Amino acid sequence: MTVLVVTNDFPPRQGGIETFVRSLCDELPEVVVYTSRSPGDTTYDADLPFTVVRDRTAVLLPTPRVTRNAVRLMRAHGADRVLFGAAAPLGLMGPALRRAGARRIVAMTHGHETWWAGVPGARQALRRIGDAADTLTTVSSWCEEQIAPALSPAAVRRMRRLTPGVDTDRFSPECGGEEVRKGLGLEGVPVVACVSRLVPRKGQDTLIRAWPRVLAAVPSAVLLLVGGGSDRARLEALAESTGVASSVVFTGPLPWTDIPPYVDAADVFAMPCRTRRFGFEPEALGIVMLEASATGKPVVVGDSGGAADTVRHGETGYLVDPYYPPAVALRLVELLTDPAQAKAMGEAGRGWAREHWSWARSGATLRELLDT
Missing domain, CATH: 3.40.50.2000 (Glycogen Phosphorylase B;)
Structure with a gap:
């Protein structure tokens, strides 16, 4: 199983989603990450045990060019699974990646998708993202309650909870x-x-x-x-x-x-x-x-x-x-x-x-x- 991770949220940027996505990469057997540019990324990427491909832009958007790049990376690395680090808006690339051979697509939701669920236009886009993915994940019961009404019944049935973890060796009593x-x-x-x-x-x-x-x-x-x-x-x-x-x-x-x-x-x-x-x-x-x-x-x-x-x-x-x-x-x-x-x-x-x-x-x- 080789997974293409498509995300804007990746170190050296700091934040909860960045930590979440990066730590999940360590739990997967084979990974290639497609992400955006960030100050200090060359030094950071050099020490990683997997391939990271940085786009030329500071923010990935589901444009035709970015979609073509994602498809090219899938084929070059033999990836047949896709993980979107944040469902909105990158999950809109789901149908194109499915046509390119993705067997499974998982799109992670966090806090910002909750407002997508309540805004006309964005709500419809979130529904398309849910329909294109095999699973839309949520980090909390509250997020699930907010997002589910925007999705189709079939997408709601496929939702799963995927919470971040804690490194209890790094975060431990008397750790400095x-x-x-x-x-x-x-x-x-x-x-x-x-x-x-x-x-x-x-x-x-x-x-x-x-x-x-x-x-x-x-x-x-x-x-x-x-x-x-x-x-x-x-x-x-x-x-x-x-x-x-x-x-x-x-x-x-x-x-x-x-x-x-x-x-x-x-x-x-x-x-x-x-x-x-x-x-x-x-x-x-x-x-x-x-x-x-x-x-x-x-x-x-x-x-x-x-x-x-x-x-x-x-x-x-x-x-x-x-x-x-x-x-x-x-x-x-x-x-x-x-x-x-x-x-x-x-x-x-x-x-x-x-x-x-x-x-x-x-x-x-x-x-x-x-x-x-």
């Missing part, structure tokens, strides 16, 4: 957090960490607004915001105006390989993600919350889209209203002031991640879908 704390001057202080792109949907501003209440109960606490993004200047200004700038640390962007120790540096992991733009910008799942659980950290998760699937409320952490900072602060204070409870939740989270969120399990599901 003490070194990070030492380097940042955070030894011996309570730390709440959020590891994510700095964009409004992730809710770092809610954490900053909640922080005065946290400091009132835990004066030495530090908020560690790991990642880069377009929202940094606004967040820094908010920290200043809220009077908490001295207890908020911004690391800036970090390579994906360096992330686990920063998660391990936390006492509590928090990402009060939220749904924005009238429901068109949700959190589809939130793999970083599961990575935090695998690292043995209690998690505080915003109730947005499929994010609820990443926490067992009251067992591995808490699901909170991301629009209400006092509620977020309440849970953070509870966990920071009760180390025994925080430890118990972290241990429960690691056990859950190891049992239910492994890449081996996700890979087995994908191989089944491609080989049926």
Whole structure:
């Protein structure tokens, strides 16, 4: 079985979908990846154990030229299976690849397909994508509920859940957090960490607004915001105006390989993600919350889209209203002031991640879908 993976979401770009697609490639026997250009891609691709072909453009679209290239790669590499890293819009190439000899086509959906399902024109395109694929996968129950009404009954019957996994060896207790704390001057202080792109949907501003209440109960606490993004200047200004700038640390962007120790540096992991733009910008799942659980950290998760699937409320952490900072602060204070409870939740989270969120399990599901 040789699989052609067609995707815009691939490292060295950073993000949950990129990690998802890249990790699934390791679970497949033979892979060739067709993807877009990205800064640093030549160096990154040189170390991969499979072939990556980069298009000349920064964004792949289902144009005639891109479709011809995909067909050529299928034939050149003897690929008879196709995996679309994100169904919309690249899945519109499905019929052409079927005619070129694709025996099985799997199209993965994430968060953005949920708004395709609700917009005229895009909704019809998503229906065509579903009809062209043997299976349309979803990352969460919420995504499935949003996407299914846009599909034909036959495509709905073929839908399957395909969730990302967690590398519980990389993300594990004591994987380097003490070194990070030492380097940042955070030894011996309570730390709440959020590891994510700095964009409004992730809710770092809610954490900053909640922080005065946290400091009132835990004066030495530090908020560690790991990642880069377009929202940094606004967040820094908010920290200043809220009077908490001295207890908020911004690391800036970090390579994906360096992330686990920063998660391990936390006492509590928090990402009060939220749904924005009238429901068109949700959190589809939130793999970083599961990575935090695998690292043995209690998690505080915003109730947005499929994010609820990443926490067992009251067992591995808490699901909170991301629009209400006092509620977020309440849970953070509870966990920071009760180390025994925080430890118990972290241990429960690691056990859950190891049992239910492994890449081996996700890979087995994908191989089944491609080989049926």
